[in-house]
Amino acid sequence: MTSNxxxxxxxxxxxxxxxxxxxxxxxxxxxxxxxxxxxxxxxRYGIDSAEAASLSYELETWLGREIFPSDIIGAGSIxxxxxxxxxxxxxxxxxxxxxxxxx
Amino acid sequence: xxxxxxxxxxxxxxxxxxxEAVRYRVTTRPDASAFIFLEDGExxxxxxxxxxxxxxxxxxxxxxxxxxxxxKRVVLLFAPGTEFVAAFLxxxxxxxxxxxxxxxxxxxxxxxxxxxxxxxxDAQPAAILTTEAILPFASxxxxxxxxxxxxxxxxxxxxxxxxxxxxxxxxxxSADTLAFLQYTSGSTDRPRGVxxxxxxxxxxxxxxxxxxxxxxxxxxxxxxxxxxxxxxxxAVMHSQYLGRPLILMPPVAFLKKPLRWLQAIxxxxxxxxxxxxxxxxxxxxxxxxxxxxxxxxxxxRAAVNGAEPVRxxxxxxFTSYFEAAGxxxxxxxxxxxxxxxxxxxxxxxxxxEPSIYHVDSAALEQDRVVEVPADAPGSRxxxxxxxxxxxxxxxxxxxxxxxxxxRGKVGEVWISGSCVSTGYWNLEQENIKTFKAFLAGTxxxxxxxxxxxxxxxxxxELFITGRLVDLIIVRGRNHYPQDIERTAEESxxxxxxxxxxxxxxxxxxxxxxxxxxxxxxxxxxxxxxSAVPTDLRRRRKDDRRQEPLDDGADPLAPAPVNVDEVTAxxxxxxxxxxxxxxxxxxxxAAGAIPKTTSGKLQRYLCRRQYLDDSLEKFYED
Numbered sequence: 104m105t106s107n108x109x110x111x112x113x114x115x116x117x118x119x120x121x122x123x124x125x126x127x128x129x130x131x132x133x134x135x136x137x138x139x140x141x142x143x144x145x146x147r148y149g150i151d152s153a154e155a156a157s158l159s160y161e162l163e164t165w166l167g168r169e170i171f172p173s174d175i176i177g178a179g180s181i182x183x184x185x186x187x188x189x190x191x192x193x194x195x196x197x198x199x200x201x202x203x204x205x206x
Numbered sequence: 207x208x209x210x211x212x213x214x215x216x217x218x219x220x221x222x223x224x225x226e227a228v229r230y231r232v233t234t235r236p237d238a239s240a241f242i243f244l245e246d247g248e249x250x251x252x253x254x255x256x257x258x259x260x261x262x263x264x265x266x267x268x269x270x271x272x273x274x275x276x277x278k279r280v281v282l283l284f285a286p287g288t289e290f291v292a293a294f295l296x297x298x299x300x301x302x303x304x305x306x307x308x309x310x311x312x313x314x315x316x317x318x319x320x321x322x323x324x325x326x327x328d329a330q331p332a333a334i335l336t337t338e339a340i341l342p343f344a345s346x347x348x349x350x351x352x353x354x355x356x357x358x359x360x361x362x363x364x365x366x367x368x369x370x371x372x373x374x375x376x377x378x379x380s381a382d383t384l385a386f387l388q389y390t391s392g393s394t395d396r397p398r399g400v401x402x403x404x405x406x407x408x409x410x411x412x413x414x415x416x417x418x419x420x421x422x423x424x425x426x427x428x429x430x431x432x433x434x435x436x437x438x439x440x441a442v443m444h445s446q447y448l449g450r451p452l453i454l455m456p457p458v459a460f461l462k463k464p465l466r467w468l469q470a471i472x473x474x475x476x477x478x479x480x481x482x483x484x485x486x487x488x489x490x491x492x493x494x495x496x497x498x499x500x501x502x503x504x505x506x507r508a509a510v511n512g513a514e515p516v517r518x519x520x521x522x523x524f525t526s527y528f529e530a531a532g533x534x535x536x537x538x539x540x541x542x543x544x545x546x547x548x549x550x551x552x553x554x555x556x557x558x559e560p561s562i563y564h565v566d567s568a569a570l571e572q573d574r575v576v577e578v579p580a581d582a583p584g585s586r587x588x589x590x591x592x593x594x595x596x597x598x599x600x601x602x603x604x605x606x607x608x609x610x611x612x613r614g615k616v617g618e619v620w621i622s623g624s625c626v627s628t629g630y631w632n633l634e635q636e637n638i639k640t641f642k643a644f645l646a647g648t649x650x651x652x653x654x655x656x657x658x659x660x661x662x663x664x665x666x667e668l669f670i671t672g673r674l675v676d677l678i679i680v681r682g683r684n685h686y687p688q689d690i691e692r693t694a695e696e697s698x699x700x701x702x703x704x705x706x707x708x709x710x711x712x713x714x715x716x717x718x719x720x721x722x723x724x725x726x727x728x729x730x731x732x733x734x735x736s737a738v739p740t741d742l743r744r745r746r747k748d749d750r751r752q753e754p755l756d757d758g759a760d761p762l763a764p765a766p767v768n769v770d771e772v773t774a775x776x777x778x779x780x781x782x783x784x785x786x787x788x789x790x791x792x793x794x795a796a797g798a799i800p801k802t803t804s805g806k807l808q809r810y811l812c813r814r815q816y817l818d819d820s821l822e823k824f825y826e827d
Contacts, residue, residue, distance in 0.1 A: 143774070143778075144778055144782075146781035147774040147775075147777055147778040148777075149777060149781070149787045149788075150781060150787070151781055151785055151786050152461070152781075153461055153785075154787070155785075156462045157463075157492070160462035160463050163462075171458070172461070173311045174313060176314065176785065177314040
């Protein structure tokens with residue numbers, strides 16, 4: 104499902120992902136985006152297991168990697184989560200490039 | 207009233223146990239589909255016939271017999287999938303007492319492990335069954351929980367076990383033989399495993415058959431977890447009882463994308479599928495009209511709604527949204543049940559509109575039932591949970607005097623009958639109170655005290671109105687306020703020990719968690735003792751606490767309370783430990799939370815004062 108949707112799109116940077124996460128917080132939980140501290144975990148702003156599941160699905164379709172709700176609930180901070188997700192997305196990009204090279 | 211055709215399922219003679227019922231299908235329809243697993247919620251990752259599932263169950267049963275585990279308790283530690291179903295059946299086949307557990311989350315082990323360990327320590331199993339993939343987890347426990355690591359762990363997905371199917375020796379458990387322990391209720395400190403006998407398991411299957419009017423053409427579908435009574439008894443066991451296919455997806459596949467549930471119902475033409483109330487709300491919120499328009503829900507006969515309070519407005523919203531996809535309002539099947547009575551206790555007539563009742567909310571607060579028009583001010587709308595089945599008795603009882611209430615009066619729901627458990631594993635004292643209650647005056651009994659409050663309408667329909675015993679039910683899962691309160695208390699040093707109250711309020715058709723807590727300025731060096739003196743707890747507390755830095759201020763001056771920091775720490779800790787969002791955190795002045803003269807927390811009163819806005823708030827200087 105994910106490879107078609109992500110194909111051809113540049114891999115988002117950790118900053119892009121961080122901005123997206125903050126936007127999600129403000130939209131889903133009516134938190135003022137300006138007051139969100141990227142050093143704090145998402146759970147500080149009211150992300151529970153159901154919201155984490157729904158967020159992980161949207162991240163999956165965006166980044167093309169399987170993401171678990173506990174990746175989100177267990178993340179130390181919004182910033183570190185975004186950095187990890189960027190690394191995961193890059194790993195996918197490299198795998199795809201390798202596969203294309205082999206084909 | 208429209209008459210529904212009464213369906214039958216056929217057995218050569220009445221089975222005496224579940225094993226007999228399941229094994230009968232092996233002879234009559236060996237090649238029929240028994241179990242389809244959608245690991246990602248969409249694609250089939252396993253598809254087993256009746257005879258293949260039976261063969262795997264026999265192989266595991268033979269292994270258990272070879273290890274002399276009959277009559278002993280065995281913990282089942284599995285991710286959702288085929289192995290769990292085969293292992294659970296294998297335990298029934300071998301007369302082993304299965305103990306399904308809540309699997310700890312490998313990514314958040316430190317936070318999810320305590321529950322698993324507490325179940326293992328309470329059940330004292332002779333072995334733990336798992337998969338090769340999970341097995342390495344056992345060795346990681348050696349330091350933290352050497353007692354649990356030392357229990358023999360056996361993976362069931364090995365070639366060696368798989369070849370044993372011919373060695374199984376048929377056993378004949380009697381009706382009162384223990385079949386499994388159901389640990390859905392109970393806090394981490396006080397786990398409570400409901401003892402379910404072979405007789406109660408089978409009797410409840412008969413009730414479910416009557417309730418949903420299931421026949422030889424059903425297709426069952428579920429995303430509910432195995433360690434939950436509704437998923438295990440209502441879906442896995444009932445499909446086995448009928449010899450009809452079960453399509454299963456993991457809970458997380460549904461939670462990530464709720465459309466998958468209804469898409470699978472549509473694709474497989476599922477007739478029976480259920481969820482706690484929140485699942486129906488989630489579908490309305492997350493599924494777009496264009497996605498809905500591709501669904502065909504016309505075969506869905508029983509949309510079972512249970513495990514948390516059934517909301518009338520959920521029934522309305524779901525029906526009006528999904529009517530366009532062929533969903534019928536009369537498919538909604540609100541019911542009432544609890545693990546202490548195996549699963550189902552009351553249910554409506556199949557394929558009849560759910561029963562909706564409008565009552566005066568002020569009168570209801572005083573335990574009186576007064577019917578009012580739907581649009582009357584202060585009216586509260588309730589959805590009926592149906593009536594008890596043959597062989598069961600249900601009484602509404604005054605929880606103080608134990609005198610049976612007349613119709614139209616709210617009291618505690620008491621239950622007796624063939625599905626009621628003999629009690630919790632190893633909790634003799636509590637069992638006398640909970641499972642051996644007798645009516646005052648007549649001395650009739652014994653009854654199970656459910657802890658739920660409700661009333662019977664004149665026509666015998668049961669309505670549930672609240673909880674007598676403190677229990678927080680969110681998204682169908684039971685949480686104990688004590689567990690949540692302790693998490694909150696440990697999350698920030700400004701919170702006064704023993705001065706946290708957790709309860710729920712209803713808003714917009716859902717229950718929300720409220721945490722009321724007292725704070726005070728704290729003297730430096732005034733660090734509290736940890737209630738749980740393990741390395742595990744201490745580590746997590748240190749991660750979380752944001753101790754003010756030593757900036758050279760007077761070390762003897764009390765540290766001021768930072769309300770924002772307190773609420774953020776509490777919210778984070780509760781989400782991490784329990785997966786719940788604290789909807790509101792009320793930060794209160796010292797002494798604000800009501801307690802009895804002996805110092806016992808009064809959650810019910812605290813909740814009432816919270817709703818009245820009469821709790822004394824804390825203000826920063």
